[in-house]
Amino acid sequence: MSLRMRSRLLALTATAAIAFTACSGAATTAPTAAAPSQAPSTAPAPTPSATAAFVPMTYPATGEVTCPSGGTAGSYNGKPYNGEFKSIKALDAKTVEFTLCNPDVAFLSKVAFSAFPINSAAYLQAHVPDGSIVQQPMGTGPYTLKEWVKGDHITLAANPNYWGPVKPQAQTVIVKWSTEAAQRLVELQSGNADGIDNVGSTDLNTVKNDPTLTLYPRTALNIFYIGMSNAFKPFDNEKVRQAVAMGIDRARIVKNFYPAGSEVAQYFTPCAIQFGCVGDPWYTFDPAAAKKLLADAGYPNGFNTTIHLRDVVRGYLPNPTQVATDIQAQLKQNLNITAKIDVQESTTFIDNANKGKLDGLHMLGWGADYPDITDFLDFHFGGGATQQFGKHYDDIVAALTKGATTADTAARQAAYVEANNLVKQHVPMLPVAHGGSATAFKADVTGAHSSPLTDERFAVMKPGDRNQLVFVQNGEPGGLYCADEQDGESLRVCAQINESLYSFKVGGAEVEPALAKQCTPNTDLTVWTCTLQDNVTFSDGTPLTANDVVMSYAVLWDAAHPLHKGRTGDFAYFPGLFAGFLNPPAQ
């Protein structure tokens, strides 16, 4: 399936959750095994699947999923299908097989995401219909939810049944929230909190200079770039784009407007992501060469243009208007380009960018959904990319397609060297910065860290001689059934309670086995077979089986499944990462 197709499918499938109510009674496929039924209860009790002979589930149980191909939608149950999954099958109690419609080299990075938790099938059946799973999650993780005092805090208690080799270091974790960086810092300084997220950029030195505190800079998995659309003059001329690329001093921008831990971007993808920084680094700042290129392109005296932006602070762009003003000054000074600044309302700006309506330079950025290069390069420059940079660059698309359809490291490396070099040559955008952020902890907290994916693991942190760790993050979670959540605040808490087949290394972006001992692909990356860890139990004592994995994914995948319900019902990450729902509702 082409990337363009995939992108369209994202849009198609996103409506599925909304229209689910209308469809929930129809076209739903029960797993082949008798679904365990259990009255809603949190009492520890083994499920039928644990006590009876194991009957492996397959999803969908009936009918054949026809995969999309060559830009044409596939089908299932008479409905169009544009997703990536073809089937999910429990081969035995400890083995699950995912069959995909197209090769997916980033499969492990995706399944490691905390938006794809493995839940107990029985618990889903008991707690999804009445919506209680949103407030009362239950998983295999190191902590269980003790209480959630709405608007105030969440208390997590160590899971006595935790299967992992490293037991939770603090018996209790209290997660609080405050939107104000200054307030979070006062919490830490006063001793009320053991750790805080997102230290304010002006507070970094305060933390560094306080011997009772330790700062943990977070590896930036984001990119701020200045985009140019080849659909508009003079940016249809490659030399003009290259001139802009050489004519802006990016180091000056990072030095003046970014917090410590930020870095000048030499590639579009951060280096923490595999293959992100292969190929030639970006142009060095050279205003003389830039001016010459501009003259060669027929603009010796510069031209007039617009810098479009939205005045919204993001990790990749902490000072939007100041940065825009600096770029405006640099364009004038270095290239004699006169730029006016156009600040647009945030959503209008995003819409205009995606539809290719921004005629000058535009300031935008991206944060990782999952730590794989496909999330950066394919989304922006692949066949399914938006019209943000105008007409797609076919040679970049071809290189990215090569990289995304092989698991061979050398072949991937070669493909991304080519892709990065082509991006440098065509300059659809100018990568400026990877914006840093940081967590801070009391100095006596051992195991403290920051995670590039913002899913810090509290289980490895020991707060001095205390048994209770208090962490203050930016906001309150929307819900704790994270299959249907998108904000980092929810996902961080969920990651303590639920686990996925794979996870990201503590404080890193590399994947490692979690509930799965391993997931191995076939040669063309279309079948992934996962073997589950032994002796894993959910916090209520229920043993983990392959059927739990099938059920956990089936309720996300099938928009018509009776358990395809959550806080909003959008399940936006599933179609976002796996291209589409089964039984998508009609638009």
Place this chain on the structure above:
Amino acid sequence: MIRYIVRRVLVSIPVLLGIILIVFVLARMIPGDACRAALGEKANDVTCSAFRVRYGLDQPIPVQFVIYVGRLAQGDLGTSIRFGRPVTSLLAERLPMTFELAFFALLFASVVGITLGRISAIRRNSPADVGTMMVANFGVSIPVFVLGLLLAYIFAVVLKGTPFALPPSGRLTPGVDVKPLAVAWGLQGLGGPPRALLDFISNMYTVNALLTLQWAILADSLRHLILPAIALGTIPMAIIARMTRSSLLDVLGLDYIRTARAKGLPERHVISRHGMRNALLPVVTIIGLSLGGLLSGAVLTETIFNLTGIGKTITEAITGRDYVVIQAVVIVVAITYLVVNLVVDVSYAFLDPRIRLG
């Protein structure tokens, strides 16, 4: 009296309808899209169109308004876009916090303000008068967010480790939990409005702790309320102090005070029994009007001290384009304000027997 109250309530209905209309329109004039505010900027058009259908945002605004008023008439304040929960339950959780904070702020403002005003009036033009009025002027001038941050920094960071240290945020020390009244009294089976009322009272931690005799929790809760109550109550305290001073000075110059003194009454009795009672009439009005200011001031105070009451709720709702919550909070605040004004007017009759309502 009853006729007066009924008439005031009836007059309040069009005022309330006007407020509902204005807030409804203003909330929709906030730039930005509710869908992307709720689901994130990566939400695509298809997701957003379905989102709008689900929350009725695809309808023309007049249609949305009619539907909203219809539901409101049935007591349905709607479902929060951000939290996906009924706004009534959100308010039931968060309103008690704001009421508790406003009560202690008003208590601080009234007690300190009246005391300072009284001292200032009795010792007119003395250093005490100048000093108290300087405090009052300082209190009126300093913005809530500056005072709040200053108090938090001084008492939580500078005085950390001393007996004067106070917590900079939250309602209770982490790890300290309040038992809901329904649990404490074994009434878990209770449902409906009585349970809702019980839960509402439970969420006022000081009241809860008093009723269940949990003294440690009462002390902890009060410690957490000191700084926000001072921050929130300082401006009204200053106003009350100035008003008390000028009102008491006016009263102390009247003939009946001279008569009282001529009769040989001790000065303490002249001030307390004859002066203060009459001087308090305008002060009571100010105290009543201050409540509106306290509720709006709670927006900043709750944000600074990380207290999730309705002030912080409306801030988050505006940021998240949660129209339903914005409307509900404003309606609740407006009703509170109208009720308080009515209570203040009725209280005049008790404070001054010459006043007849009707």
